[in-house]
Every structure is written in structure tokens, then in C-alpha cells.
Amino acid sequence: MLLCMCASLSVFSQEKEDVASSGIWDNWYLEAGMDMSLQNPYGCNFSAVFPNGKTFGIDVAAGKWFTPFFGLRGKLNWENGIRLFENGHANWLAPFYKPGENMDKGGYVALYGDLQFNLHHLFGEFDADRRWTAILYPRAGAVYNCGAGDGSPVLGAGVQNVFRLSDRWNLYLDLAYNMTSSAVAEAGSTDVDNSSNGYFDINVGVRVDLGKKGELKTKREELRRKDRPFWSDWFVQAGLDMSLQNPYGCNFSNVFPNGKTFGLDIAVGKWFTPEVAVRGKVNWENGLIENKSVKWVPPVESPRDNYSGGGYMVASADVLFNLHNIFGGYDPYRKWTLSVYPRAGIIKQFEIGSGSPLVGAGIENQYRLTDRLGLYADVDYQVTTSESSASVTGSNAGSNGFFKVELGVTYDIGVKRMFQRVEGSSHTGTYQDSECHNWPRFIVNTVASVGVAFGAKTVLKSIVKEERPDHSDDKSFPSGHAAMAFAAARSLDKEFRKESIWIPIAGYAAATAIGVERVASDRHHWYDVVAGAAVGVGSAELTWWLSDKIFGRDSHVAVGSSGNTVDVKYSF
Numbered sequence: 308m309l310l311c312m313c314a315s316l317s318v319f320s321q322e323k324e325d326v327a328s329s330g331i332w333d334n335w336y337l338e339a340g341m342d343m344s345l346q347n348p349y350g351c352n353f354s355a356v357f358p359n360g361k362t363f364g365i366d367v368a369a370g371k372w373f374t375p376f377f378g379l380r381g382k383l384n385w386e387n388g389i390r391l392f393e394n395g396h397a398n399w400l401a402p403f404y405k406p407g408e409n410m411d412k413g414g415y416v417a418l419y420g421d422l423q424f425n426l427h428h429l430f431g432e433f434d435a436d437r438r439w440t441a442i443l444y445p446r447a448g449a450v451y452n453c454g455a456g457d458g459s460p461v462l463g464a465g466v467q468n469v470f471r472l473s474d475r476w477n478l479y480l481d482l483a484y485n486m487t488s489s490a491v492a493e494a495g496s497t498d499v500d501n502s503s504n505g506y507f508d509i510n511v512g513v514r515v516d517l518g519k520k521g522e523l524k525t526k527r528e529e530l531r532r533k534d535r536p537f538w539s540d541w542f543v544q545a546g547l548d549m550s551l552q553n554p555y556g557c558n559f560s561n562v563f564p565n566g567k568t569f570g571l572d573i574a575v576g577k578w579f580t581p582e583v584a585v586r587g588k589v590n591w592e593n594g595l596i597e598n599k600s601v602k603w604v605p606p607v608e609s610p611r612d613n614y615s616g617g618g619y620m621v622a623s624a625d626v627l628f629n630l631h632n633i634f635g636g637y638d639p640y641r642k643w644t645l646s647v648y649p650r651a652g653i654i655k656q657f658e659i660g661s662g663s664p665l666v667g668a669g670i671e672n673q674y675r676l677t678d679r680l681g682l683y684a685d686v687d688y689q690v691t692t693s694e695s696s697a698s699v700t701g702s703n704a705g706s707n708g709f710f711k712v713e714l715g716v717t718y719d720i721g722v723k724r725m726f727q728r729v730e731g732s733s734h735t736g737t738y739q740d741s742e743c744h745n746w747p748r749f750i751v752n753t754v755a756s757v758g759v760a761f762g763a764k765t766v767l768k769s770i771v772k773e774e775r776p777d778h779s780d781d782k783s784f785p786s787g788h789a790a791m792a793f794a795a796a797r798s799l800d801k802e803f804r805k806e807s808i809w810i811p812i813a814g815y816a817a818a819t820a821i822g823v824e825r826v827a828s829d830r831h832h833w834y835d836v837v838a839g840a841a842v843g844v845g846s847a848e849l850t851w852w853l854s855d856k857i858f859g860r861d862s863h864v865a866v867g868s869s870g871n872t873v874d875v876k877y878s879f
Contacts, residue, residue: 334378338368338479340512344386346399348504360399363392364414366510370423375433377579378423379626380444384508388414388453401455413453417461417485420649421446422585422626442467445624447651447666450487459488459692460664462651469514481510488663488692539722540578544683546715548572550592552603554707563827564600568593570618572713576627581637584627586648590711594618594657600828605659616658621665621689623652643807646671654691665691673717674810676746684813685713714817752847752854753798760794760846761787764839777829786831786839792818793843801851818843 346360347353364386372378387400387410400409409415421444427437444465451458465483472478486505552566553559570593576586593604597614604613613619625648631641650667669687676682690708764787773784796818800811822836831839 334372335517336370336372336514337517338366338370338380338382338512338514340366340479340481340510342366342384342386342481342508342510345507345509346504347506348399351399356399360506362387362400362414363389365389366512370421372423372425373580373583376425376429377583377585378425379583380421380423382419382421382448384417384419386414386417388416401452409452409454415450415452415454417448417450419446419448419461419463420626420651421465422624423467438471440469442469444483445651446483446485447624447649447664449666460651460666460690461485461487462653462664463508465508475516477514477516479510479512479514481508483508483510486664539724540719541721542576542578542717542719544572544574544576544586544588544715544717546572546683546685546713548590548592548685548711548713551710551712552707553709554603557603562603563824564598564829566601566603566709567598567824567828568601568604568618569596569598571595572715576625581632582629584629584646586625586627588621588623588625588652590621590623592618592621605656605661613656613658618658619654619656621652621654623650623665623667625650625669627671642675643809644673644675646673648687650687650689663692665689669711672813679719679723681717683713683715683717685711687711687713712820748854748858749798749802752801752851753795755854756794756798756843756847756850757791759850760790760843763842763846764790767838767842773832773835775830776832779830783831784835784838785842786822786825786835788825789818789822789831789836789839790843790846792821793840794847795843797844797847798851801847 342364344360344362344364345353345356346362347356348360351360364384366382366384368380368382370378370380390410393410398407400415402408402412423442423444426441426443428434428440444467446461446463446465448461449458450461463483463485465481467482468480470478484505484507488504548570550566550568550570551559551562552568553562554566557566570591572588572590574586574588576584578584593601593614594617599611601613602610604610604619606612627646627648629644629646631644632638647670648668650665650669652665653662654665655662667687667689669685671683671685673681673683688708688710692707764785767785768782768787771784772781774781775783793815796811796814799814803810818840822840825831825836826833
């Protein structure tokens, strides 16, 4: 699942702090093996797993090492579907009312994506000739149970032991524990309707290395522990988001305001190569900004209690694939990049006390402002089980989905070996803050534009006094949200249009989405939003025009301190 989007390998060279890239076929491998799964449904005693939860199957996998300590693996497991391994006692597999029939229906199929961390290389020195290595991996994927006719997300973790027989052939032993929902999969025969069940997986097989094996082996002297770049290229992110809950069977056109929530996101990640990064993220949703019209979040009988109960939290892991670097080559001076990512995590609803696995995928746009600071925008879609998501239709569907739109700031920390500015370089892509953008001028003008828009809409509301569509008050005309959003969008347009047309397009699209949301939530008429947009654009035009007249087009703002005074200086 994870590997299908990957098209390149980069490894680190310590010479001159550069990043060297090699071919896409280096350091791949294939695995094939047999496994035994031990189902452990919620509420069942594990001592009874033999024979009730025992099944057998086959596994095939493909993987790739990006650095000596980080790799990705995709695995396919077909379980309890081969007559040679028939187990007539499988009482803990669906269909629950006919024990043993799971094999007749085809067993179940699981697709996993594993993030692999080589513990020996991570905590010791890289040695291409090491015979035995231990690998730790978190896992995410999906399982489809033919006996139940349904599927569900899967989360898990495991340890792999690999013993090298020759330069290319290896034996491996995997021990993993997986968690999935009770609605579909290796779920139990208990009467407890819990949101998850677990199963152990023991897998033994053969691994063969494919393609070239150059970089990880020949550069081992450059990858000693004191020099290896594990602690380089880390980053942190913080942002705000809007989630759009879309329960199974509900029309997405009604997501405003029934499924709209707001939240806070914090993330930490690391670029292992210019093409691949891993990011851990925590999202606290519907606990900061209340939406009094929400209907599509649990508890179903009283959705607004979700906010007073603390909302919900999502802890997830993403694997980011930088498409610009994969298909266009690595460029440390590139400002704008596009990445795609699969996601896996856990969602916890505080009010109803329910939790469940979660999987998803998304797109991230990032714009680099300085050598370390950047802006990002994420759009993703996530799927989770109905026990912990917004299941309000009355159907017992196995999953529900929700979109999430997120805007925030990213900051690089620690040693930087990638995406770094080379001082004094003649590279045409080098970004020097003073040459590209007048940041103080842009910030001051944007804040002033939004402030003027706020003042103008306040005056107009007090004069016109139009009643809102929901009859809550008489301050409908014009839309203040649209006015301030379009003022900010117009400021982005004036500063960044010459550099990239996509930046103002994104700004206007976000402002338009805010306006549409205000109409859809019955807070404004369409013409209120149009008027608000005109007020916002006009406010930005006026502010920037006055700024140019008073301070000059290339003016700079400087703030300093001398003694007990604070000095503000304008340079032209």
C-alpha cells in the first residue's frame, strides 16, 4: 500500500553536506512465507486460542531500504483460505453463527504497510556484512473478511528478525500484533459489542535482495554513528483545521453545518531522504471552537455534547512522498513542493469513550518562506469504524469518512542536510529574504487590510441591519468572514502573484470556501457574501495603495530598542 507511490531512493553523502541520489531499483527485496495467526477477540480468554482462534496462511511482501536504518514494506496475507491448512475449529472467525465456515467462504485477506526501523543500525554502527538484524515496525492497512463480507482498517506493530545466508538470500521471522474492528474481521463470538479485536501473527519465510546493492554497502565508512544523519532534517508543524464529517449514508451536501468541526493540529516529522519523510501528528477536534449546529458527531442522541465532553482526538502517522523530488529531481532551493501521504492512526471520542483504528490519505502543499520556516496546507480523507465516528444514519456500517482541511506553519529543527540555503551561491533558485519579498511590508499591509475590512463591515452592518437567514440577529449584510478572508487573499495575490499563480489561487479558493460555508450554514444570503468579498478586496487595494504612497513601494519596516525606548524605522 505504501510502496506503490514510491519511485526513488536517495542516500546521504557527508561530502560538502550534499545529498546524493541513486537509482530507483537499489536495495529492494522480496519476501515469501507461511504464517500462523492467533485470533484473540475482545472478552475471550487467550488460553482458549487453541484451537478456537488458530488459522494458517501465506504471505508475500516487497520492500525497499531508503537508508541503512529506514525502509518501507508492503505485505499481502491470505489467511484461512487454503484447504491444505484447513482448521475446522475456527470458532472465533466470522460468520459467528456457523463456526468453521470462514474457510469455505475464502478466509480473509489483509494488506499491510510497514515502516521498518533497523535497530542494529539505528543504535549501533552500520555494517553491510552483519549476519543478524532486528527490525521494529509499526503497521497500518486493511483487512477484508470473506466470511463476513466486510472490511475494516488495521493497526499493529511487530518485530522482524533477519538472518543473512548469503549476499542476497535471507531467512526471516516476524512476530506482530494487529488490531481491527469487531464489525468485520477476525472478531469474536462474544456478546460484547466492542470497537476492536486483536490477533497475533507469526510469520516465517525467505527474503531475497533484488537489484543493485550499492549505496548502503559502499558508503558504510561515511555512515558511522558519529556522522550518520539520523538526527538531521527533523521538523515540527502547528496548524488549525476544519473537518467535514460524512457518515455512511449521509448526503455530503448537508455536511454544512451538520458535520463541520474545528480543531488544532501538532506534528513532528523527519525527512529520511529528499523524497520520503515520516510524520507523527496529533489532532484535537471539536474541543476549542464550538459548532452549535453540528449533528453528525457522537453521541447520536445529543451531538452537541461532543464539544462539552472534550471532542475527539486523532493520533496518526503519515509517510510523505515528495512528488517534486521524486519526479523532478532534488533541488535544495525549491520553494514550493507537493507531497502525498498515506495515513494510519487511532481516533478516540471522549464523550462516548470509544476508540477505533483509522486509515486515510492526503495531499500536502508546502511553501518555504525562509531557510527553516514554511507554510503548509493539507487536504486529506480519513476512514474509521462507525463505533467512534459520526454514525447517525441508523445503519450498522463498518466505516464512516471525513475530510479535513488544515493550514499551518512548519519549522525545521536540528541539523539541516536537505532543503538548506547555500550562502553566497550563484544558483538562480537561491532565496534571499530581502531579494524575494519584503516580509515586514507584507505582514503590516495584510494585517492592516484585514483591520480595514473589519471596520468597514462593522459600520455597514450597523447601518443596513439586515436580518440573518436563521433569524438570530440583524447583522447579516455584509458577511464579515468573507470580507476579512478576501482581504487576506488579495494581500497574498499582490505579494506572490509574480512568483507563483498557485499561491493567490489557493488564497481565493480558501476565501471562497469560507463564503460558501457561511451561506450553507444559513448565516448569510449569497449577496451578503458577495458584498463582503467586495469589501475585503477594496480594503486590501486601499491599504496597499496608501502604503505605497506613504512609505514607497520598496520600503522596509525596522523595529529596534535603544535604552528605555522602542524605535520604529521606515526605510525607503
